[in-house]
Amino acid sequence: MRTAAVVGTGLIGTSVALALAERGVTTYLIDRDRSVARTAAALGAGTARMPDAPVDLAVLAVPPGSVAAVLEEHQKGRLARTYTDVASVKSPPQADMEARGCDLASFVGGHPLAGRERSGPLAGRADLFGGRPWVLTPGPATEQVALGRALELVRLCGGVPVVLSPEDHDHAVALVSHVPHLLASLMAARLQDGAELSVRLAGQGLRDVTRIAAGDAALWTDILATNAPAVAEVLGDVADDLAEVLRALRALASVDAVTARSHPAATELAKLLARGNAGHARIPGKHGGTPVTYSSVRVVLRDRAGELARVLADASGTGVNIEDIRLDHATDGNTGLVELLVAGGSADALTAGLRRHGWLIHA
Template sequence: MRTVAVVGTGLIGTSIALALRARGITPYLLDDDPEAARTAAGLGAGVAEVPRTPVDLAVLAVPPQHVATCLRRQQTRGLAHDFTDVSSVKVRPQREAAELGCDLARFVGGHPMAGRERSGPLAALPDLFHGRPWVLTPAGRAGERAVGRATELARLCGARPVVMEPAQHDRAVALVSHTPHLVASLLAGRLLDGEESQLQLAGQGLRDATRIAAGDAGLWTDILSSNAAAVVEVLTELAGELETALGALRELAEAPAARDAGGRDRLTAALARGVRGRGLIQGRAPGGLRLSGAAAGT
């Protein structure tokens, strides 16, 4: 793969372009906002212009709701021989692309599992994807060449390609990304009702728990809307567990003398479950690789 175009020069698109530049490929940068493309180019991410001939691969770094229409538009104009995207939802965009009549033999869905709470080209990093999973969800009609180029893109960016079914991917990110973001945002929103004397006591634990809530609200509305069914499943189960914890706390509040009653046991069980769940990712580097020895803090 020698030529690449990146459509959408936000955090992810510009980070991909910077990673490719470090590997000797100069991407063409396209964006509906010309200033964003020029900013990315000014960072050394590529050239803000339309290629004269089709490139090998076009990366569609646009929100989930725009993937299908962007793919249709860029295939019609002949931007590239093959296409991939980087959106964090896969079922809906691929279904919509099929409905629009896109050539899915030349398209491979993709999702690099990396990001930051900041957005825009100025937040981009050339090593954002190093060691991280890069999920590929080729449709049944995806051609071998397109799959090969999407896989090469992930590796050029320092990521670890992982092939999944679209629905499997969406269920996974609902658990490990989308629902956590929503919960962090709801928790952070409670701070708006806090008094200054309360907020000044905030420590690192609260900052860690709400860090991702600083992400772009509009983008995350699009992500959550596009993966709503999978998020509902996870959130419904979480709501049930919250209700159990709430009931236990109410029991303890109303009968504080019954410290060893069922309410205390249920609360302990909920906390212990959290300890076990946290342990499943404690020994993993960001991206899922297991750490060992000193690297895992043991």
């Protein structure tokens, strides 16, 4: 692949363009808002103009409800020899393309399973797709050259290709992406009218649960509306579980605390929570591998410049590999905690090493 065009320079489009430009592909940036395309270009993602001749591949980085219309427009304008998209819903756009008479031989649907809670070109990262699944949904009419170009795109962006039918894709992402986002948003919405004191007590657990609720509301409205059948099916099962939880809690609310411990409703709650444990254990670990249970070392930080860099430098000096990092700010604004996650029995060595450097470890 020598040339490419990215249509839509938000988070995903800009990240694709940055990855391609980094690999030496001449990339053209197209957006209805030309200032957004110019911003992406200023980041090094490519050139904010139309190409003079058809490019090898055009990547349509637009909302699911717009994919078919954008494909029709650019196929008529001969923007590219082959086309793919990155939308998170596949079946309805595919049906719309067929209804519009688009050339499906030169098109293969695509969806990288990567993202951030931030949006826009400034949130773009060339390494966003590294090691992440990238679903491709070729249809019966898809020519081999189009599939080959899409596979090359995935390789250049560092993704891991997964081939699915559009229907299987939409049911899968409803379960692992769309419904989780909706539930995070519903929980975050409860905070809007919550008492100020209650919200100030929020810790890392609430931040983890609601982090993705910060995503672009207009984009997610389009996604949920386009994939409504699959989302409704999964959400219906969640609603059944919630109804069961509500019945159990109301039963427990009617008895005293001692009786509640042995009440049948408590047993039902325990079963539901155990199902949650089992489901969580199925989520793949790093690089798609077997999930690993990490140990946590929580270090108290003073709120001053360079404090995080210092603790990470001292942690590095212990020789312990840090698998993940989480930050939690205290409500007084003067201190915070950094949680360093490490594998196996490395926590003791890390704790001892940091204490030698004078760091206060939170038990």
